[in-house]
Amino acid sequence: MSRVIGIDLGTTNSCVAVVENGQPTVIPNSGGYKTTPSMFGISQDGKRLVGHLAKRQAITNARNTVFASKRLIGRRFDDPEVQKSIDLCPYEIVRGPNEDPRIKVGGKTFTCPEIAGIILREMKRVAEEYLSETVQEAVITVPAYFNDTQRQCTKDAGKIAGLEVLRIINEPTAAALAYGMSRQGDEKIAVYDLGGGTFDISILEMSDGVVEVLATSGNTFLGGEDFDRRIVQHLVEWFEENEGMDLRSDTMALQRLKDASEKAKCDLSMRDVVEINLPFIASDSEGPRHLNYELTRETLEGLVHDVVEGTLKSVEQCCVDAGVTPADIDQVVLVGGQTRMPLVQRRVTEHFGKRPHKGVNPDEVVGLGAAVQAAALLDSDNDMLLLDVTPLSLGIGTYGGHFARLIDRNTTVPVSKGHIFTTTRDDQSAVKIRVLQGESDMAAENDLLGEFVLSGIRPAPKGEPEIEVSFDIDANGIVSVSARDLATGKEQSITVSSTGTLSDDEIDEIINEHDLYEVQLKD
Amino acid sequence: MGVDSVDNPMNRVVALAANCDATQLKLTAAEGYLLSRIDGKTPLRLLREIGGIPPSNVDECVELWLDDGVIEVVAGKPEAKPKGASASAATTATAATAATAADKMDAGESDGQPFPPPIDESMLDERLDISLDIQRRILEFEAGLGRPYHTLLNIDVGSQPKTVKRAYFKLSKEFHPDRFFRKQIGDYGARLNRIFKKILEAHEMLSDPELRGVENQAAASDTFVEPPQQPTSRAALSGPAKTAPDKNAPPEATPAAAPKRPLTKLERLRQRMPFKINHAAIAERRARAAEIFKAAEYSQRAGRLKEAEANIRIAITFDPSRSEFKEALGSLRIEAAGARAAKLMAASSDRMPDSELREVLTLLEDVLPYRPHDPDLNERAARVCLKLGKLDDAAEYAETLIARTPEVATYHSMLGKIERERGNSDEAMSAFETALKYDEEDVDARRAIASMRIGARDAARGGRS
Numbered sequence: 009m010s011r012v013i014g015i016d017l018g019t020t021n022s023c024v025a026v027v028e029n030g031q032p033t034v035i036p037n038s039g040g041y042k043t044t045p046s047m048f049g050i051s052q053d054g055k056r057l058v059g060h061l062a063k064r065q066a067i068t069n070a071r072n073t074v075f076a077s078k079r080l081i082g083r084r085f086d087d088p089e090v091q092k093s094i095d096l097c098p099y100e101i102v103r104g105p106n107e108d109p110r111i112k113v114g115g116k117t118f119t120c121p122e123i124a125g126i127i128l129r130e131m132k133r134v135a136e137e138y139l140s141e142t143v144q145e146a147v148i149t150v151p152a153y154f155n156d157t158q159r160q161c162t163k164d165a166g167k168i169a170g171l172e173v174l175r176i177i178n179e180p181t182a183a184a185l186a187y188g189m190s191r192q193g194d195e196k197i198a199v200y201d202l203g204g205g206t207f208d209i210s211i212l213e214m215s216d217g218v219v220e221v222l223a224t225s226g227n228t229f230l231g232g233e234d235f236d237r238r239i240v241q242h243l244v245e246w247f248e249e250n251e252g253m254d255l256r257s258d259t260m261a262l263q264r265l266k267d268a269s270e271k272a273k274c275d276l277s278m279r280d281v282v283e284i285n286l287p288f289i290a291s292d293s294e295g296p297r298h299l300n301y302e303l304t305r306e307t308l309e310g311l312v313h314d315v316v317e318g319t320l321k322s323v324e325q326c327c328v329d330a331g332v333t334p335a336d337i338d339q340v341v342l343v344g345g346q347t348r349m350p351l352v353q354r355r356v357t358e359h360f361g362k363r364p365h366k367g368v369n370p371d372e373v374v375g376l377g378a379a380v381q382a383a384a385l386l387d388s389d390n391d392m393l394l395l396d397v398t399p400l401s402l403g404i405g406t407y408g409g410h411f412a413r414l415i416d417r418n419t420t421v422p423v424s425k426g427h428i429f430t431t432t433r434d435d436q437s438a439v440k441i442r443v444l445q446g447e448s449d450m451a452a453e454n455d456l457l458g459e460f461v462l463s464g465i466r467p468a469p470k471g472e473p474e475i476e477v478s479f480d481i482d483a484n485g486i487v488s489v490s491a492r493d494l495a496t497g498k499e500q501s502i503t504v505s506s507t508g509t510l511s512d513d514e515i516d517e518i519i520n521e522h523d524l525y526e527v528q529l530k531d
Numbered sequence: 532m533g534v535d536s537v538d539n540p541m542n543r544v545v546a547l548a549a550n551c552d553a554t555q556l557k558l559t560a561a562e563g564y565l566l567s568r569i570d571g572k573t574p575l576r577l578l579r580e581i582g583g584i585p586p587s588n589v590d591e592c593v594e595l596w597l598d599d600g601v602i603e604v605v606a607g608k609p610e611a612k613p614k615g616a617s618a619s620a621a622t623t624a625t626a627a628t629a630a631t632a633a634d635k636m637d638a639g640e641s642d643g644q645p646f647p648p649p650i651d652e653s654m655l656d657e658r659l660d661i662s663l664d665i666q667r668r669i670l671e672f673e674a675g676l677g678r679p680y681h682t683l684l685n686i687d688v689g690s691q692p693k694t695v696k697r698a699y700f701k702l703s704k705e706f707h708p709d710r711f712f713r714k715q716i717g718d719y720g721a722r723l724n725r726i727f728k729k730i731l732e733a734h735e736m737l738s739d740p741e742l743r744g745v746e747n748q749a750a751a752s753d754t755f756v757e758p759p760q761q762p763t764s765r766a767a768l769s770g771p772a773k774t775a776p777d778k779n780a781p782p783e784a785t786p787a788a789a790p791k792r793p794l795t796k797l798e799r800l801r802q803r804m805p806f807k808i809n810h811a812a813i814a815e816r817r818a819r820a821a822e823i824f825k826a827a828e829y830s831q832r833a834g835r836l837k838e839a840e841a842n843i844r845i846a847i848t849f850d851p852s853r854s855e856f857k858e859a860l861g862s863l864r865i866e867a868a869g870a871r872a873a874k875l876m877a878a879s880s881d882r883m884p885d886s887e888l889r890e891v892l893t894l895l896e897d898v899l900p901y902r903p904h905d906p907d908l909n910e911r912a913a914r915v916c917l918k919l920g921k922l923d924d925a926a927e928y929a930e931t932l933i934a935r936t937p938e939v940a941t942y943h944s945m946l947g948k949i950e951r952e953r954g955n956s957d958e959a960m961s962a963f964e965t966a967l968k969y970d971e972e973d974v975d976a977r978r979a980i981a982s983m984r985i986g987a988r989d990a991a992r993g994g995r996s
Contacts, residue, residue, distance in 0.1 A: 174712075194693070194697070213696070215696070215697060215700050216700065216701075216704075217704070218700040218703055218704055220700070325811065328811040329811065384709070385709060385712040385713070386712065386713065391704075393703060393704050393707055393709060393710065394709070395703060395707070420731055422708060422724050422727055422728060422731075423728060423731060424728050482708070482724065483707070483708040483709050483712075483724075
């Protein structure tokens with residue numbers, strides 16, 4: 009039987025792992041690195057580059073190097089997040105025929121699942137090289153807030169990479185699995201995941217290899233980049249005060265400031281003070297100006313203090329949702345590079361009253377967890393069981409544009425839930441059941457997954473007929489919805505199939521094209 | 532229940548019909564539990580006591596099942612021969628203890644409950660990827676899914692949440708469909724789904740503090756919360772169906788969330804669960820509302836009334852339950868509008884132009900909903916309405932005043948004036964007379980009565996001439 013790998017498909021870096029002799033292990037790439045940049049580029053002479061090779065030429069070939077495409081996957085072109093990326097990214101983002109964002113590099117347009125597929129294919133290749141055998145199946149992680157379309161697009165990306173995706177699991181859940189692999193006894197753990205662009209907090213309970221998600225909360229617009237932005241803002245203000253020049257409209261200078269800020273931020277996790285030195289940052293009639301500033305850890309902490317406090321607010325909310333107090337948490341697991349910051353570690357320690365768990369690497373733990381889940385599913389020796397949950401609430405649209413929630417988010421699957429509904433008009437002979445997914449109380453603000461009509465209701469005054477609507481989610485997350493008229497026993501149902509932004513034909517086309525490309529490489 | 536005659540229907544013994552496949556029945560938890568206790572030995576009298584189900588429901592169930600051929604009366608051999616009341620009483624006691632204290636699933640056999648229930652060996656399939664032992668275990672567990680939740684999880688009634696969780700995890704590890712991922716398991720996949728969902732439900736019910744109370748109470752008092760579903764209720768529902776279906780009824784109408792059938796207690800609990808109130812979110816909204824309200828109070832003190840009003844409105848939107856917010860909005864508007872109205876009224880003379888009177892009325896109407904019984908406001912409103920010729924409104928205000936404080940003469944004389952304007956001279960006269968009754972000195976009333984009498988006389992004269 010061929011091996012199944014776990015892949016953490018990250019915004020900035022990706023990581024692949026496998027369970028070997030009962031132990032989850034990160035697979036290093038040919039350069040010896042345990043993580044691979046989630047970057048793809050087309051060089052000046054038309055070569056396709058992935059990972060470190062793509063990153064190395066990113067500065068000189070910015071227009072043809074794709075990074076952070078995870079922010080775009082599964083979204084619509086008009087999504088504010090996509091519009092933000094258009095402003096920030098040096099590569100070109102265009103509107104695709106399915107209203108999806110597409111990326112134009114090297115004179116060719118790529119869809120987002122295709123870019124993700126290229127990165128997954130690279131991870132697959134890394135694993136195959138290491139294991140000396142072909143790999144066909146994988147478990148892939150996504151952020152907890154990813155909706156159905158984003159998850160489906162990630163699955164499509166796997167397909168494009170030639171992988172069958174056994175499961176898509178949430179990143180914090182994966183981290184908990186990796187942590188729980190080596191633990192016995194009952195524990196409640198909190199996974200504090202502060203990544204580049206988002207913040208996720210999950211509280212899980214584990215006992216004897218069973219892992220249950222109690223609650224998930226987070227902030228999709230809060231992450232390490234906010235830290236960088238604060239530093240940039242501070243530098244711009246300082247420069248204005250000391251040099252009398254406003255750098256805000258100078259995109260080139262801002263990009264340099266952003267890079268320098270990110271680096272300074274990382275350095276300050278190890279040191280107390282760093283020097284930011286940007287010669288020729290700007291010039292005016294008096295000649296060139298240079299930026300030379302000493303940033304202390306104290307100053308940085310002052311700048312981002314409220315951002316960190318903001319994450320703790322989410323932590324509190326999550327504790328309330330899970331029905332626990334911070335003192336009930338036995339272990340805190342930190343995930344994401346930003347959790348290396350001493351301030352974050354200190355505040356988390358203070359909040360929970362205990363030091364975070366030291367045994368996991370925040371960059372690798374998610375990938376390891378994905379491998380653990382892969383083994384748990386297929387390896388009969390593996391004793392782990394993840395009681396996974398639905399990521400978003402499910403329900404139907406009701407009279408007046410409201411959303412009647414039948415299954416709350418974070419409900420353990422498989423699960424069935426039902427409710428009785430009725431008609432809104434006298435002698436109404438049919439009802440339309442609109443299956444929706446989302447967290448808003450207004451139907452229009454949630455995603456429509458499917459709809460069907462139950463007809464043949466016997467004429468009766470409004471409010472009298474009883475229509476039982478049941479939702480059923482199986483262990484693979486497949487949702488089926490049925491409506492039954494209790495008076496006549498008449499029933500209608502659908503199985504909601506999630507759709508990504510690409511049709512099956514489009515995916516096949518992409519796969520064929522990539523196969524051609526593979527052949528070309530070998531020539 | 533002291534009668535021990537064989538003829539007594541209570542002594543009838545029922546058993547599962549030979550040709551009936553109990554696994555194919557659609558049963559509620561309580562029904563399944565009852566059915567599991569029908570073993571061909573226990574007389575109906577005992578069944579009525581041990582099932583944890585109200586006796587009347589046991590009778591209904593048994594009758595229904597007899598009609599449906601699910602069970603049959605095992606005639607002629609009442610095994611629990613009434614040797615004496617003591618023997619049956621002992622059995623009852625055992626069963627009752629089992630139900631209330633430690634109803635373990637493996638204890639089932641010892642006190643006569645058939646668990647594990649007999650399974651259909653023909654359903655075992657050697658070709659599958661799961662061992663026959665596990666197949667047997669799955670079939671047995673599935674057949675017993677109708678048992679009470681704590682029996683299902685194999686824990687004591689009233690167990691701590693931690694025990695509930697551990698039992699739930701243990702069974703999850705055994706029956707979660709992921710444990711058999713990609714295995715050839717035939718129709719055991721569907722069985723596992725059913726089992727896991729039931730375990731999940733049991734965990735959910737037993738670990739929710741609110742629901743757990745109900746469940747435990749029910750288990751302890753031997754009245755199971757879910758009475759068996761009666762087919763009669765369903766028949767009644769489909770009864771009053773009208774003919775001539777309306778073809779025009781468009782299908783896009785979505786159903787309204789309104790459960791109609793009188794639901795059983797457990798059904799109600801179950802249905803409430805998906806719509807759980809998010810207390811945390813509400814608490815947050817309330818806290819926000821309180822903060823905003825504080826800001827409003829500050830603005831009010833600082834004299835920024837417009838700003839204060841806007842803030843209180845937001846606070847009310849966030850937390851409509853706090854009556855003091857609404858009161859505060861009322862007094863604020865009185866402060867704002869009332870001040871202006873008072874100013875206008877103070878300056879009021881009979882020569883005040885209608886436009887200003889109308890403004891006064893608007894202000895008063897704005898404020899009155901917050902203080903519907905304020906005598907001062909009502910009186911002003913009545914006067915202004917009278918002046919503006921809005922007599923019906925004026926009368927309403929005056930009547931409000933009189934209803935609250937009937938002993939104030941001026942209110943009656945005001946009503947009199949209004950009625951006179953309306954042309955109801957009899958009502959006007961009686962109102963003025965009432966005014967005089969409370970206050971002989973009421974000038975308005977005296978004058979009015981005098982002039983009305985003169986008027987009446989003149990009218991009479993004019994009529995004669």
